[in-house]
Amino acid sequence: MAHGRIRSPEDLGRAIRHVRRVAGLTQRDLADQLQVTQRWLSEIETGKPKILDARLFAVIAMLGITLEWQSDD
Amino acid sequence: MTSDSIDVDLRGEHVCVVTRTPAGAQWSTAPAALAKHGLGSTVLTLGLPLDSSPASVEATEAFFGGLLPEGPRLEALLRDTPDTSRDKLVSLLYAAGRDVTGGIVLPGPTITALGTVLTEEEAALEVANPRGYLAGGGSGMSGMQPKVAMARSPEGWHAARDGHPSSHIIGFHDIVHTCVATSFIPCDDETWPPRIEKHVIVLAIVAGGRVCRMSVTEAATRLNLSPASCGRNVRFAECRARSARGRRHHVTIKDMNVTTAHDEPAGIPRRGWFRHGRHAAQGRDGAVP
Numbered sequence: 001m002a003h004g005r006i007r008s009p010e011d012l013g014r015a016i017r018h019v020r021r022v023a024g025l026t027q028r029d030l031a032d033q034l035q036v037t038q039r040w041l042s043e044i045e046t047g048k049p050k051i052l053d054a055r056l057f058a059v060i061a062m063l064g065i066t067l068e069w070q071s072d073d
Numbered sequence: 074m075t076s077d078s079i080d081v082d083l084r085g086e087h088v089c090v091v092t093r094t095p096a097g098a099q100w101s102t103a104p105a106a107l108a109k110h111g112l113g114s115t116v117l118t119l120g121l122p123l124d125s126s127p128a129s130v131e132a133t134e135a136f137f138g139g140l141l142p143e144g145p146r147l148e149a150l151l152r153d154t155p156d157t158s159r160d161k162l163v164s165l166l167y168a169a170g171r172d173v174t175g176g177i178v179l180p181g182p183t184i185t186a187l188g189t190v191l192t193e194e195e196a197a198l199e200v201a202n203p204r205g206y207l208a209g210g211g212s213g214m215s216g217m218q219p220k221v222a223m224a225r226s227p228e229g230w231h232a233a234r235d236g237h238p239s240s241h242i243i244g245f246h247d248i249v250h251t252c253v254a255t256s257f258i259p260c261d262d263e264t265w266p267p268r269i270e271k272h273v274i275v276l277a278i279v280a281g282g283r284v285c286r287m288s289v290t291e292a293a294t295r296l297n298l299s300p301a302s303c304g305r306n307v308r309f310a311e312c313r314a315r316s317a318r319g320r321r322h323h324v325t326i327k328d329m330n331v332t333t334a335h336d337e338p339a340g341i342p343r344r345g346w347f348r349h350g351r352h353a354a355q356g357r358d359g360a361v362p
Contacts, residue, residue, distance in 0.1 A: 001108075002107070002108075002111075002125070003111045004113045005114070007113070011113040011122075014122070014124055015113070018125045018126075
């Protein structure tokens with residue numbers, strides 16, 4: 001079972017990329033299913049600040065909130 | 074394990090493999106470490122979070138290149154390593170093996186007994202005059218300043234050798250008076266890491282260095298010493314993180330001044346292989362292109 005903690009846009013992107021790959025999906029496959037562009041998905045997976053603001057995670061950390069994820073692979 | 078791939082242990086735990094690729098050295102997380110610590114864990118270093126995908130060559134070489142010995146020992150390593158490939162970091166790491174500093178051990182756990190206990194004065198002399206005893210630091214500052222690797226035990230300071238987990242002490246430059254250390258000595262006593270940081274600061278003072286108010290900060294399982302709000306050049310704190318519990322240990326030395334090694338004063342020759350994550354220079358006095 002894969003797991004991790006999400007403290008930044010990069011952490012979230014890393015988790016999404018990992019689970020997508022385990023599921024055997026390419027970025028194109030997932031983007032098509034979600035009806036988004038592959039570029040948008042790529043930016044999510046690389047933690048680009050244009051989409052996910054790092055300040056959001058700073059707020060979360062400041063308040064002592066812990067975000068964790070796990071998948072069944 | 075061959076000279077094309079190196080197992081990396083952190084405090085006796087296998088955490089990753091460094092592999093030679095056509096593009097350079099590349100780091101992959103060991104599955105067991107990934108399962109234990111989780112994706113994105115910074116148990117090894119903040120710059121190389123654990124991942125199910127191999128890390129970039131740049132990030133890998135920036136960190137592991139910093140583990141190599143420096144100065145005369147690097148020159149000897151270059152001379153003695155029979156590898157003529159353009160990028161021979163993996164070969165150098167394999168050859169350096171036990172002699173890298175910190176909690177990381179390559180290519181396997183070969184921790185031996187510590188040497189003779191040094192007096193505080195002898196330890197201070199080592200820091201103040203590191204010639205002939207240079208070792209890499211495994212930080213972004215490798216090659217920027219001479220470093221001394223010593224280990225602190227409850228008995229006192231020892232010369233770290235043969236892969237024993239050590240404290241990295243950045244020695245005092247003629248111009249930049251700095252003493253920064255990161256302790257890696259494994260110990261069940263939770264109060265010990267902060268105490269060793271305090272010992273480092275005291276040693277810095279004994280050796281004539283100047284330090285500033287420091288925070289000993291947890292980052293994953295590591296504790297880092299971070300200068301805090303003491304001058305224009307202090308950026309060390311930027312790359313530090315609080316622990317999940319938000320616990321911080323403060324060690325305060327009053328009336329101090331510090332310039333971190335991240336600052337790059339003009340006129341200081343740089344030595345070493347890596348600068349800001351890029352393969353920069355080989356050989357002595359390393360004129361950085």
